[in-house]
């Protein structure tokens with residue numbers, strides 16, 4: 001018996017449900033109900049398709065389904081790969097009623113969503129996320145896109161899905177390192193906007209690392225609820241949605257300076273969040289609690305060695321762009337983040353090892 005919970009992302013006529021449960025891919029959920037026409041294209045990759053494609057196909061009984069398997073990895077999140085998806089849509093004579101279904105992690109979801117947004121100026125799109133990061137973050141909120149050689153996610157659009165179907169059983173095959181990287185974003189929700197959730201994470205981190213189903217289900221549900229609330233308030237990130245970038249200015253700089261892929265995004269964000277907490281005017285005990293939770297998730301609490309000049313340039317603070325006002329997401333306390341462009345610049349220099 002599949003046990004499932006549903007959260008709604010309230011965006012007027014673009015509202016959609018996030019369905020979370022076990023066994024959803026084993027007959028517990030009728031995905032076909034969300035496919036309005038008869039045709040769909042499932043976009044997956046060479047790692048995830050062998051594990052889960054059959055089950056998605058059987059939940060689409062009676063539909064006319066084509067599939068495409070992309071190569072695995074962030075380096076393939078490019079316009080060239082997106083072209084392959086579009087070619088497949090054209091080859092299969094897809095029309096405006098075709099639904100694109102993403103089966104995989106954030107890389108697959110971002111590209112499938114972007115292709116769905118562009119094909120015939122936009123066709124329907126469904127997310128079936130299979131990494132923890134995709135289940136708590138990238139599949140919710142409608143950001144889609146690909147990388148440009150000069151920067152991550154430089155090309156993309158907003159395109160909301162019809163439904164996000166999260167079968168938590170898929171995490172059973174996820175490598176531990178990927179699971180922990182996803183936990184960084186889970187911790188982020190607690191620290192930016194829900195101190196009770198933060199305390200729950202302190203009490204349940206080991207259960208999450210052990211992939212205990214009830215703990216995972218709760219962490220995913222609460223993360224999705226919090227993201228859904230923020231997205232409903234500010235769909236296009238003109239205001240409060242930016243608090244979801246807590247730790248990301250530092251984290252992106254780490255990823256950029258080390259070369260993408262050296263540290264996983266969640267690992268870089270974990271160290272970046274600890275740096276952001278250091279820059280925040282919070283109590284020493286809050287700071288210690290935060291660092292301890294990141295460490296309990298077996299995530300890095302200190303950044304790698306990076307030359308201070310490289311830090312500044314990666315964060316857009318080198319001399320060439322110094323007139324640009326840098327904004328940070330900082331904490332007032334655990335569970336209470338805000339966006340500001342006023343911060344202690346000397347303190348920042350010390351955090352970056354630049355004084």
Ligand SMILES: NC(=O)c1ccc[n+]([C@@H]2O[C@H](COP(=O)([O-])OP(=O)(O)OC[C@H]3O[C@@H](n4cnc5c(N)ncnc54)[C@H](O)[C@@H]3O)[C@@H](O)[C@H]2O)c1
Pocket residue numbers: 045047048051072073074077104105106107108110130131132133134137138139140141142143144152153170171172173174175178265
């Ligand atoms: N759209 C957004 O709002 C948003 C938010 C955050 C991140 N992102 C994007 O998401 C991407 C990162 O996503 P990710 O962390 O899911 O990485 P990913 O998609 O590369 O997946 C990580 C690895 O796990 C494999 N995998 C996926 N599901 C699996 C499973 N169930 N069992 C075994 N292996 C599995 C993948 O093939 C891959 O090798 C980045 O490109 C990032 O820019 C987008």
Ligand SMILES: [Zn+2]
Pocket residue numbers: 185248265269
């Ligand atoms: Zn992130």
